Amino acid sequence: MASTSVLYIDVWSDFVCPFCYLETPVLDQFRNAYGDAVEIRWHAFELRPEPTPLVDPNDEKLVEIWENSVRPLAEERGVLMRMPPVTPRSRKAFETAMFARESGRYDVVHRAIFKAYFEEGIDIGDTDSLLDIAATCGVDPELLEEALDDGTYTDLVIEDEDFAKKLGVGGVPFAVLSRDPAPGQEAPPPIALRGAAPIEHFEAAVGRLFPDGFPGV
Template structure:
């Protein structure tokens, strides 16, 4: 089964949702058969990667609220994050562009490090106050998960993976994704938002059961018969 997760690294509910999904996955009986893929989504493609505008100021300007109201709003989100053991420090975050961060995750995927890179980007932004739009900081964070910092820095100076990021964003748009986080399971079911672990687990179980109907054993005379999905055959394991 494949789970595709459209998210952005400056989206608080994407990080909270990621943790809740991971909690569900830990309880899923077939977790070793789940492929998780992170897909690109930018909340603000026009954002300045070198901005020093605080999250509080950005929210106040965007939603027409006071700085105090912005602090109150983010405090509530921080409480939700704390409930899943994530420390949010909004006082250290700034508005930034995440296009290069998404390119970096594509680079990391080539080396089997996309999940580690995604987690480090989320933690870097929300917990450590890193500007995940700054290329120098991205190279440092990449090194922390085992990637070559020089290779990352060189990649970021090119347009490598730009088409891949744009393609995923367009694909998300075509699927009707207007906000994140957004989870697509086997291109059949979707879960929108940072839902509870129970919602994620129920969805995983539902898709799994549809893909793998349970076997039903019935007795027919002296013969043991195993039936599944409209097909029956003698159980050769019986002597």
């Protein structure tokens, strides 16, 4: 197994998107297979930023999507989740995860926010809820509260979203797989995967990026 990252997966997602949560087990499986040779980099993408109206959690169309698409995929991927009773904005949640990155707690906080929303129905747009989630993950809630109040990480969220616009990202989850160039060669073009792609799509992308075989495997 390679000891340093040679494959990069950039993922744009939103904490309030069920399909983004349903992509996490696929990425876990992929990372478990390739270990440190893969670096997964999460990016913010707000589906409903201000002033976009929030969706009624009891909206008939939303309920239909959950029953016909979300629940079957959740069962297939072994993910426990329920339809949340609220549809919050997610900017503060992204800022919370970015704050946690500074102390090496990004992954655990990122996962905890997803779980809090889709398993416990917690309003992740509420600052107090985010402070509680972060505290259980070993993040200093007082320092986090200061960062959220000051908007310390707001610009980073906006940068992620601006870059997504340049890439033409219109929905999430959206993943881009890329690699460093081999010595004396140009790197192959990055490969984009849209939606809650299955593991087979990631494996196929690796085969295209590394036609001579993935290093260390």
